[in-house]
Amino acid sequence: MSITKLGKIAVVGLSAAWIVGCSTTASETDSSANSAENTESTDQAFGAGEDDSLTSVIIADDAANADENGMSMLDGVETVFYFDFDKSIVRPESREALTKHAQYLVANPDARVVLEGHADERGTREYNMALGERRAKAISRYLTIQGVAASQIESVSFGEEVPLAFGHDDNSWQQNRRVEIRYEK
Amino acid sequence: MKKIPLLLLFCSLLFSSLSRAQLVIEITNGADQLLPIAVVKFGNEGTEILPDIAQIIESDLKRSGLFDAIPRNVMLSQPTKKENVFYRNWRLLKADYVLIGSTKLLSGDTYEIEFELLNVLAQKNVQNRESIKVRKANFRDAAHYISDKVYELLTGVRGAFSTKILYVTAEGDKASPTFQLQVADADGFNPQVIVESKEPILSPAWSNNGRFISYVMFRDRRPNIFIQELATGKRQRIKSYKGLNGSPSWSPDGKKLALVLSKDDNPEIYVLDIATQKLERITNHYSIDTEPSWEPDGKGIIFTSDRGGNPQIYRVDLVSKSVERVTFEGELNTRARMTPDGRFLVTVQKSNGQYNISLQDMKTGRVQVLTETYLDESPSIAPNGSMVMYATTHNGKGILSVVSVDGLVKYRLPSAAGEVREPSWSPYFK
Known part of the structure; x- marks a missing residue:
């Protein structure tokens, strides 16, 4: 990863403007066929978030190149972002x-991937739905800027409805303000 | 003899009957000037033990915060007919009004309930003896009907004791709870499960006539808006889009649904014509626009937007589409609801870091914070405009609470188990 690229991302990441939409197509989302699988894979994603470590896992560029197409390049890579x-x-x-x-x-x-955005319990529920989506779209934008096709990403919000931590304190709230990346099979 | 078809109808609704978490009323506060009333135990002409109607009426009236009930154990007699009422005795007990009545089995499980309200000082009826016919299973409904009568006769305001509430519960393992949408009487009794899901349910709302409800339910980890007919359970899923599908709110004529979609990238308010399925975009701004709620006259929609930086309440005119800001006090205001007369705006306001229910006078602009509980949200106004029910957190648990619009009367509806949230007070049933 080049330094200039990182710098550019940082600037865009900090920008509050919303330009890129991940999808504008209407759809009937009655996709009950894959529901069982989805639920399972997401439960695992929740489990990954519980360790609450914010330290990035560093994988050497060389190793990544050697295993470019395999899912193994994501081994140990964080899937929850706060x-x-x-x-x-x-x-x-x-x-x-x-x-x-x-x-x-x-x-x-x-x-x-589905980017699932979440909010903490403070504030009203539908506003938090909007806030969760805004977070998911921030991640979406981050990915598309690095060349990911918008069609590969869907942003969904759960608002404050699916917390990871159940306390009514700063620590729990921090764990709940998150976006989880879920790979669809 | 008068019938109360609506109440009877309600009890024959097709709900699944999982009724474990009944709500209990606790009055935490009261108004200063209370109307003293004696609700005498109703007579029972049969031998069967019947529900204590007078007890239900008494707690209805007390819960309104406007009445002081004379305790039964100090009553010198328990008359059930006017000729047995000695006004002097009731004057001694400082009762201004006396409600008496009796119950008689007609046939099968159908009863006749008679009642009359007496003015102690004037020594005459406030209203003539009235008779209603009711099935035994509907005695609570009959009691609420009588409470409504008494309330209206003595305050001049229509009672809301016969109304219902919708709310969402989350029970079981916190990491994987079961969500239920429930309907109950306004006093928390007779809870019935409407929908149950392992995925979140939120934003329940009533149609104008109380026949239909709407809510958001996740399916396959995506939000969908549903419309459901209460009596039949017949359900329709509104066409959903990528992103948000939320905040359904019925127009005053019951023909349209305001909702929030983010299909064009960010959350905007739309109005859906239910019959034609025509979708009209109402707001157009890159910020969050959400939580729409119709003005009582249907001319405008109030909604939450953070277009000014922090979330505040705005109003959009449905003809001109012009938008104006409505709230200015507090760090933020969200999820506004308007009283049926259009006089007051109720919001969730954040001030000094606390989220509370506030009331803004739309004429004078005066703002009053009504509650001082913790993490208050989801205010919903009784159809007579007297009370606001809201969700709050008590001892780390989600419960429902009620506050009068003057802030003087407060009571809680704690639940036996699980989290209770998002109350939605029904309109009057038509």
Whole structure:
């Protein structure tokens, strides 16, 4: 990853403007066929988030190139990304892992991800639905800037409805303000 | 003899009957000037033990915060007919009004309930003896009907005791709860499960006549808006789009649904004509626009937007589409609802870091914070405009609470199990 590219991403990541939409197509989403599988894979994603470590996992560029198309390039890469209160700015510590996801998606144009945005319990529920989506779209934008096709990404919000932590304190709220990347099979 | 078809109808609804978490009323506060009333135990001409109608009426009236009930144990007699009422005795007990009545089995499980309200000082009827016919299973409904009568006769305001509430519960393992949409009487009794799901349910709302409801339910990890007929359980899923599908709100004529979609990238308010399925975009701004709610006259929609930086309440005119800001006090205001007379706006306001229910006078602009509980949200106004039900957190648990629009009366509806949230107070049933 070049330094200039990182710099550019940082600027865009901090920008509050919303330009890129991941999808504008209407659809009937009665896709009950794949529901069982989805539920399973997402439960695993929730499990991954519980360790609450924000440290990026660094994979050497060489290793990534050697195994460009395999899912193994994402081994150990963070799938949960956290946000500040009432904010939807991608944090600097999220960038490294997000870049790995972007590289994988670019190398695998058939791969699809759902970005599931979440909010903490404060504030009203439908506003938090909007806030969760805004966070998912911040991640989406981060990925598309690195070359991921918009058609590979779907942003969904769960608002405050699916918390990871159940306390009514700063620590729980922080764990709940998040976006989870879920790969669709 | 008068019938109350609506109440009877409601009890024959096709709900699944999982009724474990009944809500219990606790009055935490009261108004200063209370109307003293004696609700005398109703007579029972048969031998069968019947539900205590007078007890239900008494707690209805007390819960309104406007009445002081004379305790039964100080009553010198329990008359059930006017000729047995000694006004002097009731004057001694400082009762201004006395409600008496009796119950008689007609046939099968159908009863006749008679009642009359007496003015102690004037020594005459406030209203003539009235008779209603009711099935035994509907005694609570009959009691609420009588409460409504008494309330209206003595306050001049229509009672809302016969109304219903919708709310969402989350029970079981916190990491994988079961969500239920329930309907109950306004006093929390007779809860019935309408929908149950392992995926989130939110934003329940009533149609103008109380026949239909709408709500958001996730399916395959995506939100969908549903419309459901209460009596039949017949359900329709509104065409859904990528992204948000939320905040359904019925127009005052019941023909349209305001909702939030982010299909064109960011959350915007749309109006869906239910019959024609025509979708009209109402707002157009790159910020979050959400939580639409119709003005009572149907001319405009109030909604939450963070277009000014922090979320505040705005109003969009449905003809001109012009938008104006409505709230200015507090760090933020969200999820506004308007009283049926259009006089007051109720919002969730954040001030000094606390989320509370606030009331804004639309004429004077005066703002009053009504609650001081923790993480208050989802205010819903009774159809007579007297009370606001809302969700709050008490001892780390989601419960429902009620506050009067003057802020003087407060009571809680704690649940036996699980989290209770998102109350939606029904309109009057038509």
